[in-house]
Amino acid sequence: MAATPDALFQQIQALRESNGRLIEERETLNRKARELLEKRNKFNEEFRKLAAEVKELRARRDELNSKVKELKSSRNLAREAAVSEREKLDKLSDRSRKISERIEGSPRKALEEFNRLEWKLQTTILTPKAEKEFIRRLKDLEGQVLVAKKVQEYRDKITGTKAAIGGRRLQAQSLHEQMTKVVEESEVIHNKLVEMAEAASKVRYEADHAHAEFVEACKGADNAHREYITNLVKMRELRQQISESGQYSKLRKAQEVREKLEKSGSEKLGQGKRLSLEEFKALMEKGAI
Numbered sequence: 271m272a273a274t275p276d277a278l279f280q281q282i283q284a285l286r287e288s289n290g291r292l293i294e295e296r297e298t299l300n301r302k303a304r305e306l307l308e309k310r311n312k313f314n315e316e317f318r319k320l321a322a323e324v325k326e327l328r329a330r331r332d333e334l335n336s337k338v339k340e341l342k343s344s345r346n347l348a349r350e351a352a353v354s355e356r357e358k359l360d361k362l363s364d365r366s367r368k369i370s371e372r373i374e375g376s377p378r379k380a381l382e383e384f385n386r387l388e389w390k391l392q393t394t395i396l397t398p399k400a401e402k403e404f405i406r407r408l409k410d411l412e413g414q415v416l417v418a419k420k421v422q423e424y425r426d427k428i429t430g431t432k433a434a435i436g437g438r439r440l441q442a443q444s445l446h447e448q449m450t451k452v453v454e455e456s457e458v459i460h461n462k463l464v465e466m467a468e469a470a471s472k473v474r475y476e477a478d479h480a481h482a483e484f485v486e487a488c489k490g491a492d493n494a495h496r497e498y499i500t501n502l503v504k505m506r507e508l509r510q511q512i513s514e515s516g517q518y519s520k521l522r523k524a525q526e527v528r529e530k531l532e533k534s535g536s537e538k539l540g541q542g543k544r545l546s547l548e549e550f551k552a553l554m555e556k557g558a559i
Contacts, residue, residue, distance in 0.1 A: 278508045279525075285501045285508075292498040299491035306484035313477030320470035327463040334456035338449055345445035352438035359431040366424035384408065384415045528552050 387408050535549030 278512050282505050282508050285505045289498050289501045292494045292501070296491050296494040296498065299487045299494065303484055303487040303491060306480050306487055310477055310480035310484055313473055313480055317470055317473045317477055320466055320473060324463060324466050324470055327459055327466060331456055331459045331463055334452050334459060337452050338456060341445050341449035341452065345442050345449060348438050348442035348445060352435050352442060355431055355435045355438060359428060359435065362424050362428045362431060366421055366428065384412070528555075532556055 531546075531549045531552035535546075535553045538544070538549065539553070
């Protein structure tokens with residue numbers, strides 16, 4: 271059975287009310303989507319800044335770690351050189367000791383005595399007997415002098431080697447101190463890097479969450495708009511049905527009469543005047559009284 275024009279009008283009215291709610295819902299969701307979009311963009315901008323800072327910190331940390339490796343390598347080489355010089359010193363000391371054992375008395379005194387006698391022989395007029403005794407004494411000292419010079423040579427090398435060892439140790443210590451400072455700076459940078467990375471991760475999560483809510487709000491607004499359009503199409507179809515029913519004009523006139531009665535009845539009611547029966551019925555049907 272076909273619906274009556276009144277029933278069709280009621281459907282149209284229900285669709286109008288539904289569209290009013292849909293428009294409000296759509297606008298609310300669109301406002302929410304705009305707010306979420308702005309929120310998401312702010313989070314994304316903050317994340318980009320944090321990501322750039324993290325990149326710089328990571329590069330600085332890697333640079334410091336590379337410096338630590340270089341200093342550590344140089345320090346180890348200096349330590350190894352010191353050990354090598356120490357072994358060389360032990361050998362020189364051992365040789366010097368063994369050679370010194372071949373000299374009677376002090377090598378220094380033997381050298382001094384040789385130089386004294388040689389100078390006296392060259393500068394003093396001696397008798398043949400005294401000169402012969404000087405020469406004999408010089409020959410006796412000559413072997414000891416050679417040994418003494420060798421001992422002195424070793425002692426000079428020992429002194430130089432000790433200085434080299436001290437220099438290597440100072441170099442190793444300096445490099446170690448430099449390395450320690452760089453390690454400490456690297457640790458500070460690393461801790462800050464971890465902190466910034468965690469902050470960037472949190473901001474990224476907030477940005478993704480805001481984006482998800484934004485997408486959801488857009489979907490809701492689109493759904494409300496589609497339903498709104500669907501209702502408009504239905505209302506157009508219902509009006510067409512009413513127009514084709516042949517009673518549209520009659521109903522339209524009745525609607526106009528009812529609206530006039532409602533208007534005049536409302537005015538009389540507001541003025542405290544007496545209502546006609548038709549006005550009273552019209553206001554009753556509207557629910558005004």
